[in-house]
Amino acid sequence: METRLRIQGEASKVTWSKCPLHGVEGRAKDRPLITITLMKINSVFASILTGSMLLAFSSALAADAKTYQVTGPVLEVTPTTITVQKGDEKWQIARTKETKVTGDLKVGSKVTIQYRMIGVSVEVK
Numbered sequence: 001m002e003t004r005l006r007i008q009g010e011a012s013k014v015t016w017s018k019c020p021l022h023g024v025e026g027r028a029k030d031r032p033l034i035t036i037t038l039m040k041i042n043s044v045f046a047s048i049l050t051g052s053m054l055l056a057f058s059s060a061l062a063a064d065a066k067t068y069q070v071t072g073p074v075l076e077v078t079p080t081t082i083t084v085q086k087g088d089e090k091w092q093i094a095r096t097k098e099t100k101v102t103g104d105l106k107v108g109s110k111v112t113i114q115y116r117m118i119g120v121s122v123e124v125k
Contacts, residue, residue, distance in 0.1 A: 065116040074109050084113060 070091050076083040082105070084091045093113050105111070 067114055067116055069112055069114050071112040074107050074111055
């Protein structure tokens with residue numbers, strides 16, 4: 001079946017065939033088949049580009065902060081800190097709701113804490 005359409009001001013002949021989106025006879029959403037194909041290609045390209053940018057950004061964040069550890073007996077536990085004795089020093093490590101704790105954390109327990117040093121502010125003089 002053939003019909004005449006006006007596409008960008010010109011009279012064009014469009015042959016009706018199976019729609020690539022719906023698999024039925026005719027054109028999807030009154031658009032020529034070539035337009036639908038180009039829209040699909042643009043969507044796939046945009047998705048790939050967005051995914052690769054997110055992956056690169058998350059990798060860059062993860063690579064910045066080095067991980068350290070401290071081991072020793074627990075001196076004090078609060079909802080926001082854990083204090084550990086390391087040699088003659090007391091190490092107070094901050095913790096959040098996201099801090100993963102395995103086992104029974106209590107005063108006197110021997111623990112190994114993994115932590116990162118992250119700057120909060122910088123003043124240049």
